[in-house]
Amino acid sequence: xxxxxSAIFREELRDLLESLERGLLDLKSRPTDTGLIxxxxxxxxxxxxxxxxxxxxxxxxxIHEFETVFDRVRAGVIPAGQEIVRLALxxxxxxxxxxxxxxxxxxxxxxxxxxxxxxxxxQPVAEAGAEDLAGPPLARLRFRLTxxxxxxxxxxxxxxxxxxxxxxxxxxxxxxxxxxLDRLDVDTCAIGWSMDLPAGVTFAQLEDVFLFVDADWQxxxxxxxxGADAPAPQDPTPAPPVAAMAPPPVETxxxxxxxxxxxxxxxxxxxxxxxxxxxxxxxxxxxxxxxxLEARLTELARESRDPALIATAEQITRLAAGLRDTTMTxxxxxxxxxxxxxxxxxxxxSDKLGKPVEFSVIGxxxxxxxxxxxxxADPLVHILRNAIDHGMETAAERAASGKGGTGLIExxxxxxxxxxxxRVRDDGRGMDPARIRAKAMAQGLIAADTVLTDAxxxxxxxxxxxxxxxxVTELSGRGVGMDVVRRTIESLxxxxxxxxxxxxxTSVTLxxxxxxxIIEGLLIEVAGERYTLPMASVQEIVELPPEKTQPKRTGDxxxxxxxxxxxxxxxxxxxxxxxxxxxQNVVIVMSGEHRVGLxxxxxxxxxxxxxxxxxxxxxxxxxxxxxxILGDGSVALILDVAHLVGMGRAQTEPQAAAREVxx
Amino acid sequence: xRLHDIRPQKTLTVVTMTLGVQTLAIPxxxxxxxxxxLPVTRVPGAGPHVxxxxxxxxxxxxxxxxxxxxxxxDEGHDDRRRILVLEVVLGGEVAVVAISADAVxxxxxxxxxxxxxxxxxxxxxxxxYLTGLYRGAQGFVLIPALETIFSNLANRPMANLL
Amino acid sequence: xxxxxxxxxxSPSIRRMVALTLEEAGYTVIEAVDxxxxxxxxxxxxxxxxxxxxxxxxxxxxGFIRALRQNPAGKGVPIVVLSTDSEDVLKAQAREAGAxxxxxxxxxxxxxxxxxxxxLG
Numbered sequence: 001x002x003x004x005x006s007a008i009f010r011e012e013l014r015d016l017l018e019s020l021e022r023g024l025l026d027l028k029s030r031p032t033d034t035g036l037i038x039x040x041x042x043x044x045x046x047x048x049x050x051x052x053x054x055x056x057x058x059x060x061x062x063i064h065e066f067e068t069v070f071d072r073v074r075a076g077v078i079p080a081g082q083e084i085v086r087l088a089l090x091x092x093x094x095x096x097x098x099x100x101x102x103x104x105x106x107x108x109x110x111x112x113x114x115x116x117x118x119x120x121x122x123q124p125v126a127e128a129g130a131e132d133l134a135g136p137p138l139a140r141l142r143f144r145l146t147x148x149x150x151x152x153x154x155x156x157x158x159x160x161x162x163x164x165x166x167x168x169x170x171x172x173x174x175x176x177x178x179x180x181l182d183r184l185d186v187d188t189c190a191i192g193w194s195m196d197l198p199a200g201v202t203f204a205q206l207e208d209v210f211l212f213v214d215a216d217w218q219x220x221x222x223x224x225x226x227g228a229d230a231p232a233p234q235d236p237t238p239a240p241p242v243a244a245m246a247p248p249p250v251e252t253x254x255x256x257x258x259x260x261x262x263x264x265x266x267x268x269x270x271x272x273x274x275x276x277x278x279x280x281x282x283x284x285x286x287x288x289x290x291x292x293l294e295a296r297l298t299e300l301a302r303e304s305r306d307p308a309l310i311a312t313a314e315q316i317t318r319l320a321a322g323l324r325d326t327t328m329t330x331x332x333x334x335x336x337x338x339x340x341x342x343x344x345x346x347x348x349x350s351d352k353l354g355k356p357v358e359f360s361v362i363g364x365x366x367x368x369x370x371x372x373x374x375x376x377a378d379p380l381v382h383i384l385r386n387a388i389d390h391g392m393e394t395a396a397e398r399a400a401s402g403k404g405g406t407g408l409i410e411x412x413x414x415x416x417x418x419x420x421x422x423r424v425r426d427d428g429r430g431m432d433p434a435r436i437r438a439k440a441m442a443q444g445l446i447a448a449d450t451v452l453t454d455a456x457x458x459x460x461x462x463x464x465x466x467x468x469x470x471x472v473t474e475l476s477g478r479g480v481g482m483d484v485v486r487r488t489i490e491s492l493x494x495x496x497x498x499x500x501x502x503x504x505x506t507s508v509t510l511x512x513x514x515x516x517x518i519i520e521g522l523l524i525e526v527a528g529e530r531y532t533l534p535m536a537s538v539q540e541i542v543e544l545p546p547e548k549t550q551p552k553r554t555g556d557x558x559x560x561x562x563x564x565x566x567x568x569x570x571x572x573x574x575x576x577x578x579x580x581x582x583x584q585n586v587v588i589v590m591s592g593e594h595r596v597g598l599x600x601x602x603x604x605x606x607x608x609x610x611x612x613x614x615x616x617x618x619x620x621x622x623x624x625x626x627x628x629i630l631g632d633g634s635v636a637l638i639l640d641v642a643h644l645v646g647m648g649r650a651q652t653e654p655q656a657a658a659r660e661v662x663x
Numbered sequence: 664x665r666l667h668d669i670r671p672q673k674t675l676t677v678v679t680m681t682l683g684v685q686t687l688a689i690p691x692x693x694x695x696x697x698x699x700x701l702p703v704t705r706v707p708g709a710g711p712h713v714x715x716x717x718x719x720x721x722x723x724x725x726x727x728x729x730x731x732x733x734x735x736x737d738e739g740h741d742d743r744r745r746i747l748v749l750e751v752v753l754g755g756e757v758a759v760v761a762i763s764a765d766a767v768x769x770x771x772x773x774x775x776x777x778x779x780x781x782x783x784x785x786x787x788x789x790x791x792y793l794t795g796l797y798r799g800a801q802g803f804v805l806i807p808a809l810e811t812i813f814s815n816l817a818n819r820p821m822a823n824l825l
Numbered sequence: 826x827x828x829x830x831x832x833x834x835x836s837p838s839i840r841r842m843v844a845l846t847l848e849e850a851g852y853t854v855i856e857a858v859d860x861x862x863x864x865x866x867x868x869x870x871x872x873x874x875x876x877x878x879x880x881x882x883x884x885x886x887x888g889f890i891r892a893l894r895q896n897p898a899g900k901g902v903p904i905v906v907l908s909t910d911s912e913d914v915l916k917a918q919a920r921e922a923g924a925x926x927x928x929x930x931x932x933x934x935x936x937x938x939x940x941x942x943x944x945l946g
Contacts, residue, residue: 057942101851151894153874153903153925158946187900212903212926212943289721529705574707615725616753616817617713617760618706627704627716627723635704635718667865671858755871 009051010099016043017095024088031080040088041070047095059098061165062109066091069116078119087115106276117169139199141168141206143217144177144192151187154213160193162209167198277370280331287320287327288610291518294320295607295631324518324608332367335413335422338377339364342384346409349388356395356406357388366413368420372492372512376422379485383424383508384409386482391428391506401503403427419494419536420514425507431500433457440466458498462486493625495642497592511592511642521609521628523636524587525602527576530636532609532628533598537589537641544584544599556651558586558597566648567597573623573647589641596648598639607631611638623647665808666795669775676772679804680747680764682730683738686804687764688773688797689747693809695759697767698746712816717761719748726761732792732812733805740765751810753817760813773797778806791815828945829853829870833863833877833889834907843876846934847941860884864892867899874945875904876928876937879915887922894923903944907932 020043027036048063066088072078091112097104104110141163145154160171174192184190197219206219294316301313339361350357368376387409395405410425433454440446440460452460460466462482489496494512513519513534520535540560548556551572557564567586570576586597609628618624625640669675677688678697703715703726713727726746730737743766750757778795794806830852832843844854855872857863859881867875875893879886886906893899903925908915916927928940 148923151900152923153901153944155903155944155946158943161946162943214920292721612723614706614716614723615713615758615760617725617727617758617813618709618716619817621706621708623708624706629718629721629723633718634702635716635723637704637706637716671862 009056013047013051013095013099016047017092019043020047020092021089024085024092027080028082028085031085034074037070037074037080041067041074044070051099056099057165058101059095062091062094062098062113064165064167065113065116069120072120084116084119087112087119091116138196139201140194140220141197141217142174142192142194142220143210143215144174145189146214146216148187149189149213149215154189156189156191156193159209159213163195163197166201166205166209168195171195275330280327280370283327284331287324288518290320291324291608291610292629292631296633297631299631321608328369328514328518331370333370333373334364335366335368335373336364338373338380339411341377342380342411345381345384346388349385353388353392354394355388355392357392358406358408360408360410362410362412363414366415366420368413368512369514372420375488375492376510376512379488379510380411380422380424382482382485384411387424387426387428387506387508391426391430393429397429415514416511420512422510422512423507425505427505430502430504431458431461431498431506432502436460455497455499458500459496461498462496493640495591519609519611521607521638522587523604523607523630524598524600525604526570526574526600527578527580529574529576530604530630530634531570532607532636532638533587533589534609534638534641535606537591539588539590539595541603542586542588542597544586549580549584558588560588560595560597565595565597566651567599568644568648568651569599571599571601589645591642591645594645594649596645598644609638666778666780669778669794672775674772675775675778676770677806678747678770679768679799680745681766681768682733682764683735685733685735686768686799686801687729687733688771688804688806689749689762689809690806691770693749693751695748695750698748698761700744701746717746719759719761722759724748724759724761726763727813727816728763729807729812732789732816733807734789738765743767749809751813753810753813758813781805827851827853828873829855830941830945831855831857831863831867831872831875833857833860833875833881833886835859835878835881839878839907842934843937846937850938850941852941860886860889860892863889867893867902868896872902874941875902876907876941877904878907879919887918890919890922890924905940905944 020040023036023040023043027033027040030036044063044067048060048067051057051059051063069078069084070088073080073084078084090108094104094109094112098109143159145156149156160168164171172194174194175190177192178184178190203219206217210217294313298313298317301309304310342361343359346357346359349355388407392407392409393401393403398405398407408425408427411423412425413420413422415421436457437446437452437460440457440463441448443466445460445463445466446452462485466482486496489510489512492512494510496511497509498506499509500506513536521532522535522538524531524533542558542560545558548558551569556567556569558567559565565588571580580601584599584601585603586599587603588595588597607630611626612628614621614624614626622643623640624637625643626638627635628638630636676691678691678694679686679688681687698719701717701719703717705715706713706725709715711728711731713725715726716723717726718724729735745764745767746761747764747767748759748761751760752758753760777797779797780795781790781793792808792812794808796803796805798804830843830847832840832847832854834840834843834856835858840856840858844856847854855866855870857866860877861883863875863877864884866872877886877889881889884892890904890906893902893904904923906915906919906924906927908919908927908929919927925944926940928936
C-alpha cells in the first residue's frame with residue numbers, strides 16, 4: 001500500500017466520521033427517525049468496506065460488530081436507546097486509533113464491543129418466523145497448537161483475535177492439559193480453545209487462519225444454541241499460579257470479559273471523573289517544572305530586594321505548594337486495588353501445597369502514589385509466595401508443634417509519617433538465623449568472622465543468589481526473586497526489614513515513601529557542595545560538640561538525651577578536601593527504628609525537592625538516591641537516608657560486639 | 664557499535680573532538696547537542712569515569728570523562744572545553760549521557776573503507792572500547808565504542824562503601 | 826511500541842522493498858545481507874519478526890533458521906521464509922528448521938504486509 005492510497009482512505013474516513021457523529025448526535029433526540037438510522041448504518045458499512053480494502057483489518061473487524069447492532073436497530077428489533085448511542089459515539093472515537101494501529105492497553109475497544117453484545121444478548125430471542133433476526137446459527141470450533149509452536153513464534157493471541165474477527169464468541173480456554181510448573185515446556189502451547197463461530201464461516205477461512213501454525217482443529221458445523229454446548233466460561237481449573245511465565249494465552253483466553261460499561265455510567269452520574277493515568281503523569285511533570293521555576297523566581301526576587309517582586313514570588317510559592325499537594329493527592333490510590341489478586345494467589349497456593357491458610361488484610365484503604373502501587377505488586381507476590389511456600393508448615397507439622405491446623409497470613413498497610421509501612425506476617429515456622437548464616441557462608445556471601453545481628457542475617461535472603469530452601473520447590477526458592485524484591489523496593493526509595501522467631505513466624509516490613517515525585521527537602525552544605533535530605537527523615541539538628549571535631553578510634557557517637565547515636569562525617573565520607581569551619585552541625589536522620597547523625601558544614605534551608613532519577617551509570621553509588629535541580633540551576637544530590645543509617649549501624653555494631661566480648 | 668556493523672554503510676558522519684593529545688570521532692547520529700561548559704555536581708564515590716552530573720535543560724544527566732576509559736593522559740583544558748550530550752542505548756533503553764571534550768572540531772563524513780580495526784595491544788587502548796580508527800590530517804582518530812564503554816560502566820560492581 | 830522486523834536477503838532491491846513497505850506501515854526494519862549477518866543482528870538486538878530469503882551466500886536461509894533456533898535468544902521469534910517456488914518439500918524443511926511461515930516470490934507489498942500482520946498481530 002502506498003502513502004497516496006492510505007491518504008485517500010484517511011480523507012474519506014474524515015468525512016465519514018463527521019457524518020457518523022452528526023447522525024448519532026441527532027439520533028439522541030430523534031431515536032425513531034429511520035432515515036437517520038439508515039444513514040448511520042450506511043456510514044458504518046462504508047467505513048468497514050473501505051477499511052478492509054485498504055488493509056485496516058482491525059478496523060473492519062471492530063466495525064463489523066458495531067454494524068451488526070445497527071442492522072438490528074434498522075430492522076426495528078432493538079430500539080436506538082441512549083445506551084446504544086453512547087456506545088456508538090465511544091466506538092466512533094476509537095476509529096482513528098484503529099486506523100493508526102494504536103494499541104488499546106485499557107481494553108476500551110473490547111469493553112465497547114462487550115457492552116454492545118450485552119445489549120444484543122439482552123433482547124428477547126426472536127419469535128418464530130423471524131429467523132433472520134434470531135442470530136445466525138452457530139458452529140463449534142476447537143483447536144490446539146501442536147509441536148513447538150511457541151518456540152517458532154506462533155502467537156495464540158493473534159489467532160484468537162483473527163477468529164474473533166470472524167465472529168467467534170464464547171471463547172473458552174481448555175487448560176486441562178497444562179502440566180505442573182516443573183514439567184511446563186515454554187516451547188509448546190499446553191492450552192487449547194473452543195468457541196462458537198457463526199455458521200457462515202467457511203472451511204477456507206479457517207484454513208487461512210491456521211495457515212502458519214501446526215494446529216489440530218475441529219470444525220463442527222452443527223447448529224447449537226448459543227453457548228449451550230460451551231462449558232460455562234467461569235474457568236473451572238485454577239489458572240497456573242505463575243501467570244507471568246506462561247505465554248499470553250492465559251490472559252487472553254477468557255474473552256467474554258464483563259463490560260465495565262455500568263461502572264462508567266455510575267461514575268458519570270456521581271461527582272467522580274476518570275482521567276487517563278498519563279494525564280496525571282503529565283500534570284505531575286508540569287508541577288515539578290513549576291516548583292523548580294518557583295525556586296528560581298524566589299531566588300531572583302530575593303536578590304532584587306524589590307518588595308513587590310518578593311511579595312509576588314511568595315504568593316506563587318504558596319500557590320505552587322497548594323497545586324503540588326492537590327496533584328499528589330490525585331495520584332493516590334488505595335492498597336485495595338492490589339489486594340484482590342493476592343487473595344486469589346494465597347488461595348491457589350494454599351490448595352496446591354496442601355497448607356490451609358487464612359489470609360487477612362488490614363488497612364486496605366491506605367493510599368499510596370499510583371507508581372508505587374504498580375511497582376509493589378510483584379514484590380508482594382514474591383513475599384506472599386515465599387511465606388506460604390517456605391514459611392508455612394503443613395497442617396500435620398502445625399499440629400505436631402501445637403499450633404492450630406490453619407496458618408495465618410496477614411497483609412497490613414498503614415501510614416507512618418511520610419512513609420507507608422506494608423507488612424506481611426505469618427505464623428509459620430520462622431527463620432533460623434544459624435542456618436541462614438551457614439548457608440550465606442557456604443555461598444560466599446559473608447566471611448566466617450563477619451559479625452551480624454539476627455536482623456542483618458535475615459536480610460541476607462534478599463542477596464542475589466541466596467536460597468534458604470534445602471529442597472528447591474517449584475514455586476519459589478530457586479535463588480532468584482528475593483533479590484529482585486529488594487532491588488524493586490530500593491528503586492522506590494524504600495527499605496525492607498525482616499523479623500522472625502523460630503517456630504513462631506516471620507514478618508517482612510516494607511517502608512515506602514508516600515510519593516516519588518516531590519518531597520520536602522533539607523538542603524545542607526558540605527565543603528561547598530550542596531546535598532538534600534528528605535525532610536521527613538530529619539529528626540533534629542544539633543551542634544557538633546567541640547570535643548568531637550576529631551575522629552575517635554572508638555567510633556563516633558553522640559549522646560542524644562541519654563541515647564547513643566552514631567554519626568558519620570560527610571566531609572570524610574565524601575572525600576572532600578580542606579578543613580571544616582569551627583562550627584559544624586549534625587543532622588539526625590531516622591530510617592526504620594534507627595538513627596544516624598550526619599556532620600555537615602552548614603544548613604542552607606528547606607526546599608521543595610523535585611526528584612530526578614540518577615542515571616544507570618551511577619547505580620553503584622548507594623549513598624545517593626536521586627538528584628534535584630536548585631533555584632540557581634545547579635544540581636544537588638539527594639542522600640539515601642536508609643543507606644546512611646545502615647552505614648552508621650555498621651560502624652556501631654562491631655564496636656558493641658567488641659564491648660560485649662570484653663565484658 | 665562494532666566495525667563490521669558500520670562497514671555495510673559506505674560512509675559515516677562523525678563529530679571530531681580532542682581529549683588530551685588524542686583526537687576522537689563520535690558518530691553524529693548519537694549526538695544530541697554540544698554545550699558550553701556547565702557547572703558540574705560531583706557525585707561522591709562515583710569514581711573517575713563518570714565523576715558527576717550536569718543540568719541539561721532540566722534533566723539531570725551524568726557527565727563522563729572518556730580519558731579514563733581510553734587511557735588518555737590528562738593535559739589540562741582551556742576555554743575551548745565543551746560538553747557533548749549523547750543519546751546511547753544502555754541496558755536496552757535510550758539514555759542521555761554527556762561527555763567532556765577538551766575541544767570540538769568539525770562534523771565530517773568519512774569512508775567506512777578507511778576505518779581500520781584497532782591493532783591488538785596498541786597504545787594500551789582497551790580493544791573492546793574502540794570501534795576502529797582512521798588516519799586524519801593530524802594523525803590517528805579513534806572511534807570509541809560508546810555503548811560498550813557505557814554499558815560496562817553501568818554494570819560495575821558495587822565496589823565502594825558509598 | 827514500534828515492532829522491529831529483520832529482513833535477511835542478499836538482494837538489495839528485495840531488502841529495500843521489504844524495508845520501504847514495512848517502514849511505511851510503521852515497523853522498524855533492520856537489514857542483513859546473508860545468513861551470517863542475519864544471525865549476528867538477530868542475536869545482538871531485540872527483533873520481533875524475521876523475513877529471510879532461502880538462497881544466500883555464506884549461510885542460507887535454512888541454516889540461518891536452524892542456528893538461530895539453537896540459541897535461547899532466537900526462540901519464539903516468528904520467521905517467515907521467502908521462496909521462489911511453492912514446493913511442499915521446502916515448506917516442510919523450513920517448518921522443520923523452525924520457520925513459522927513462508928511467502929512465495931514474487932509478492933506484492935499488500936501480501937507482505939498481510940503476512941507480517943498475520944505473524945505479529
